[in-house]
Amino acid sequence: MSGPVLTIGTVAFDDIITPYGRQDGILGGSATHFAMAARFKYPVEIIAPIGDDFPPKYLKFLSRKNIDVSSLSRISGKSFHWKGSYDKTFADARTIKTELGVLAGFVPSLTKTQVRRDYCFLANIDPEVQLHIINKLKGPRVLASDTMNFWIESARKNLIKTFRAVDVLFINETEIKQLAEERVLLKAVNNVSRMGVETVVVKKGEHGVFLFHKGRFSFAPAYPLERIVDPTGAGDSFAGAFMSFIAASGRRLSSDLLKQALIYSCVMASFTVEGFGSSVLDRLSVSGINARLRKYKSMLITC
Amino acid sequence: MSGPVLTIGTVAFDDIITPYGRQDGILGGSATHFAMAARFKYPVEIIAPIGDDFPPKYLKFLSRKNIDVSSLSRISGKSFHWKGSYDKTFADARTIKTELGVLAGFVPSLTKTQVRRDYCFLANIDPEVQLHIINKLKGPRVLASDTMNFWIESARKNLIKTFRAVDVLFINETEIKQLAEERVLLKAVNNVSRMGVETVVVKKGEHGVFLFHKGRFSFAPAYPLERIVDPTGAGDSFAGAFMSFIAASGRRLSSDLLKQALIYSCVMASFTVEGFGSSVLDRLSVSGINARLRKYKSMLITC
Numbered sequence A, B: 001m002s003g004p005v006l007t008i009g010t011v012a013f014d015d016i017i018t019p020y021g022r023q024d025g026i027l028g029g030s031a032t033h034f035a036m037a038a039r040f041k042y043p044v045e046i047i048a049p050i051g052d053d054f055p056p057k058y059l060k061f062l063s064r065k066n067i068d069v070s071s072l073s074r075i076s077g078k079s080f081h082w083k084g085s086y087d088k089t090f091a092d093a094r095t096i097k098t099e100l101g102v103l104a105g106f107v108p109s110l111t112k113t114q115v116r117r118d119y120c121f122l123a124n125i126d127p128e129v130q131l132h133i134i135n136k137l138k139g140p141r142v143l144a145s146d147t148m149n150f151w152i153e154s155a156r157k158n159l160i161k162t163f164r165a166v167d168v169l170f171i172n173e174t175e176i177k178q179l180a181e182e183r184v185l186l187k188a189v190n191n192v193s194r195m196g197v198e199t200v201v202v203k204k205g206e207h208g209v210f211l212f213h214k215g216r217f218s219f220a221p222a223y224p225l226e227r228i229v230d231p232t233g234a235g236d237s238f239a240g241a242f243m244s245f246i247a248a249s250g251r252r253l254s255s256d257l258l259k260q261a262l263i264y265s266c267v268m269a270s271f272t273v274e275g276f277g278s279s280v281l282d283r284l285s286v287s288g289i290n291a292r293l294r295k296y297k298s299m300l301i302t303c
Helices: A030-038 A056-064 A127-136 A149-154 A156-163 A173-180 A185-194 A234-249 A255-272 A279-283 A286-299 B030-038 B056-064 B127-136 B149-154 B156-163 B173-180 B185-194 B234-249 B255-272 B279-283 B286-299
Strands: A005-008 A012-018 A021-028 A044-050 A072-074 A080-085 A094-099 A119-122 A142-146 A168-172 A199-203 A209-213 A216-220 B005-008 B012-018 B021-028 B044-050 B072-074 B081-085 B094-099 B119-122 B142-146 B168-172 B199-203 B209-213 B216-220
Touching (some): A005 A234, A030 A044, A030 A279, A127 A156, A168 A173, A185 A209, A199 A234, A216 B286, B005 B030, B005 B234, B030 B279, B119 B127, B119 B234, B149 B156, B168 B234, B173 B199, B199 B234, B234 B255, B255 B279
Parallel strands (some): A005 A119, A044 A072, A119 A142, B005 B044, B044 B072, B142 B168, B168 B199
Antiparallel strands (some): A080 A094, B012 B021, B081 B094, B209 B216
């Protein structure tokens, strides 16, 4: 084992309003959701800033879940705080408020051990910070990243620079179309792949996931649910499940491995959206995962 | 062989406007699109009314494609005429004009041989007419139907009556949600299945197809295309491919057979949308179908 999967992102307070209710000040952030899903398959550690308002109970909660929080940087100021809402369609979140707090200007520092991690995930943060980390890393086996519309608009050049370094790009359907300035998904993915990414995972929400790898395409449907409560973190827990699956396999990226990772990740993300924040991933058991995996696999069309 | 697949629907003139141009008076209609796709796997015959304006060249065209048009009813009046447009997203068509012409009040009559057909498709027509045909049929092996929002709103009771008779219901995602008065697809499908249909095929356009069969779900992704020219008829050619595949197999409906039929039908529908009307299905060869089938199958995730 080559040390835990390393994720650099956010650990945050979320205020979330959905048709199923409202929760304030719950534990959120990209690194949190990533780690809460990754922990079932592989050790995981988080790099992120937290403010001096960040409660010890949340740190204890993460530690008890076997998430290494020793590299969280406690900084004087407020923790990152996001407030958003979803309507009945559960389409894109509407951001009501974003308070960067200690995230503003945060530049992560990696230890000598951390720069040699084999599996790294750069969550949706400033591409300039992503590039800073990329330059520190000493040839990880699998480097993945995520992004969002804000960076596509405001930091396009740096964002494209990251593509040459990452092995896997996670991105939403609307975002990749925006990035490629293409309405047709296939063209958008082809355009972005020509920017230098070998593997692109396009997240389509309830319509599943589209995988591009070395010029070839695959799909995985979303696990069908009767009730979606809160989609926050679905993409990050998808990425967490994905990276932990790859790490646990110990294998090089191949079309077959990626497809198996997609199956597992679709199932894990389906749990995330069934409750607020990471409440469902908190209570989840391995037997619960395996039961849904079997059900999901029985739905796939094989030929 | 138990005679051709029988389809009862429309044969029409279409005026279609899409971002790729405009075509007026082209051959369209549900039965046309169904038959143009079905003919590759199994003989097919059409029952539909045509007006005295219907040109012999269109009849010749269909006959040359091995589509049995001998049961088309020539009626004094104008042929069914639909005019619609699509925007750049190619989402639902916008109907600009519908002239029912000879379709208004048309009640199909079936020959003694036709009532004994094993494979029948009731295209999107008045549920009252669908029920009339259902009552004539002498226990087909597979009876399928399609519908649309217009009948859900105006003929709901009769529509639901048809569900008890059909083996397979083809329906769009927005339509099944409207029918079930449910926003969540899974709930909508469960509701409709409780109305008496054992197998429901939900067409999700570019997001593929969702299959419900005896309480179990499957999915098939849409074949990804760089260019969609005209989505008119995609659903009907999907149904045509599906029914011809089932008929050609000679097997009873099973989960496995339905999944194989989905694969074939997704591929066939992908050709339809690449050109106006049935122009691509017109030029299509079996080797062209098989090449795309291989490509599509390589995209599916197996476990």
